[in-house]
Amino acid sequence: MRRIIAIVTTSLLLAACGNSGDSPKTEETGLNGAGKTLNVLVQANTIYPDQQRAWFTEINDKFKAQTGAEVKFETFASPNDELTKIQTSVLSGQGPDIYSLGTTFTPTAYATGAFLELKDDDWKKLGGKDAFLPATLGISGPDAEHQVGIPFTSRPFVMAYNTDLLKAAGIDKPADSWDGLLEQAKKLTSGGTYGLAVAYADGFDPWKFIWAMSVQAGNPLVKDKKASLSDPSTLKAYQTYLGWLATDKVVNPAAVGWKNAQAIADFGAGKAAFLPMVSATSKVTLDKSAVAGKYAYAIMPTIPPGQTSKPGNGVGATSILSGDNLVVAKYTKNKDLALALVKLLTSPEQQESYYKTFGELPTNATAAKKLQSDPALAPIIDSASKASGTPFNGAWSQVQLALVNVVVQSIPALKDGKLDEAKLKALIADGQKAAQDALDKSK
Amino acid sequence: MRTDVQRLLPRWVQAAVIAVLLVFVMTPVLYMLFASVNDDLEVARGAFWPTSLHLDNYAKIWSTVELGAGLANSVVVAGSVALVSALVAVATAYVLVRFQFLGRGLILRGLLALQSIPGTLMLLPVFVLFANLSAVLGMQVIGTRWALFVTYLTFALPFSTWVMVTYLRGLPAELDEAARLDGASSWRILRSIIIPLSWPGLVVASIFAFLLGWNDVLFASVMTNPDSRTVAVALQVFGATQEGGAIPIYGQLMASALICALPVVVLYLVFQRFLVGGLTAGGVK
């Protein structure tokens, strides 16, 4: 309530001041945010809960010193909660001033039209577009003129592998094709140890595999509002992904119930040779696990299943363009303050300390440059540069859901040891229809 | 042999029923207890019995999950919902049971029908309502305990009222009728006759209202901020965030779940006396 009164009084004051010329245009230090509060929604970090709390305080203190305004952080538990929070806020025009969104939600946020589209002037207030790594801007908006997302962190996906197991099997490095990876996984599967750890029951992991294998084969899944899930490359992707467990048996049968965390745990227990589709944040967990010091990261294969080299129209995507974007709500009453806070969060110093605390890569060009020399990060930075953005369409999250649904409905049949192609095709056809319906409605 | 008058089942049937139900109920609960002190990797492997004793889980959770603040919020919100909804319900039920008026049957049926409305349908509209309310009142509504209180109170009402309607029907009308003939006001009758006689019903109604507020995550997850977050949401945040990036910490999850359930179980233990004590209020002594 105090906040609202403050907002009301300050906006009255501002209105009274009119164009007296003291509205802060030059420097963020010229902002007077005394008595104002910015609300920021971020994902709760349970790997580092204490550090996150400390970080909240630190940012609040810094921002208060800069502008006089307070920063209040709210956290959401899961991407689903995040979506709900965005929807309710958009609908009611009330809620956090700044949201930290997973990159793949940016198209959805853009589609609502409820978030600030950044004009040149706004970018200037953020220190210019050049301050960011160009690649990280790939999913900020449909094109360079229409961007809502300000890159905050980068979390490209890579593959962890157990160096001991690979050495014992005489494999010197992970394969660069999915077929090669499968051959290696077969060699590494024996007596309770499996070649791959894959989270089939995760709500998000599966589509990332299907998407990666499809784009590598030249099928972007969505192009010009047309869904192409029914393309043979997507069927092949599903067959490969599901086949690992069903027919190739290189995955623990228990993986049909795994979420991402359980796959990491299994790899951490030394029971799987490869752990594809993880980000650098898994490092903390793995360094405390039984495989500490016995694992390394590599980029995931970029040669699509069934091929020995990348086809001409294929994209050698190592990962989706992953991480977090910051978006500023249009309904915010403190736009300039919000931009100043975003500037603080994306400043080289903050980005560097954020990486050091949470293991998430900077999007700030200066901060990123500093890290390039770190050899442990080489594959991750490599993956970041070869990552590719998912289609920028307001219906993407529906397409995503349709992709996952095929896997969910296929799971019961996996234990039969074979993949029924007709059934799979029927499920994919349902997915294609759902995706196309959603795209037809997109604007 | 007075106690045996109440015996409804032969001893062996009674013992068998209790034993079977206790096993049914307690197996998962014991599993929670064991998992809360077990090694996380053992839990992941499917162990039921604990192989180690990680009692420190119970110390760690207070910083991993914001349990303390969550518990306080839940107690305040659910507690006041329990209290107020029982009082509103008994007043409503009193009128519905003792008086004849147009639309009475409709209200009675409506109260039941209201419970068939799914929460997922109401989430957005209720949010819109509070957002508009906040614009009208010029103060923050969403994110405060008040918003939660009003929401839960209302959602608890149909059921609480029904419990009270059912209960009051079992109360002989002679008592309040006599008072009415003596010229007592309805308010007075409600306060000094109906409410004191309806303890068992009131307690049941309160418990349900309390649970509704205690357990909800659907509304609480969008209508709270970190300051007003209830313990169920704190738990959910904790559980859900584990799904990405870290090895699942089953131990702490189970420990915090048990802590979350404890107050309610204890509360019930305490209030049981009232239930039992007020046992014969329904009949004329």
Next chain:
Amino acid sequence: MAIETVAPPAARDSNPGPPPRRRNRNRPLWMLAPGGILLVLVILVPLGVALTVSLLDLDQYTLREWTGAPFIAFDNYVEAVTDTALPHAIWVSVGYSALVTVATLPVGLAAALATQQRFKGRALVRSAFLIPYVLPAFVVGTVWRTILMPAGPANSVLGEQHLWLNGPNSYWTLVVVQLWTSWPLLYLLAASGLQSISEEVHEAAALDGAAWWAKLRYVIFPHLRGVLALALIIAFLHNLNSFTLPYVLFGVPAPHDVEVLPVLTYVESFQNFRFGLSAAMAVLSLVLVAIPLSVYLRAVRLNQHEN
């Protein structure tokens, strides 16, 4: 079938309910105001909003100015019936809710009867019975999901690899877990019903020297009919609207066998952004539930003094 068992008893010992005319003056109808205002404001008004939304093409593109979303009359309803998983979801939901409800009756009643008489430790037993109900649905879901995961304790006890959380078994998982968490509701209501049976009734039956089952059948059960009829309706509706439990147990998108209504409407609105379509689905299911419900309500005659 259910209708016969819950028909009101022919005679009651006490004489509750309003004697017909005498009370027509001084009715304290104002006492209905607090509850009435709340129900109208927080349930009926939002329900009206939801009904409106069901007639709109409300999605992520129109959400920001929802009142301006295109009015498409009943298109959402047509789509819901003809082109979505709604019929399937209704079938799954109604089926499992009915199964669970029917199963809770003997369980809850037996528990209430068994704990009616005082014995040492009764308070503890009663509290233990209540635990499944007091645990937040989110916790119940998480615990059972852990127990039933492929490498979880259930499978290690059975020594076999069953898939509980997807495929045909998942339906029975949902039934058992929902039963586990919801039977105490019926137990509580039955227990409170038992408590309102007067000592005289017990004594009369005891004097008759009736066999225990005869006493139950002819003396106790008739007294519980009203409260059990209510309990069954409440339990059914609670099961039908249970969202968090299936959501946590099976996740979204839900496996086909356990694609229940609340989860479907949730996914349709909060994940697929088809708010209008989702509202239409919920309204349709509401109507579908309301029809049998009203028949049932008429049959049990919740108020025996109504004509």
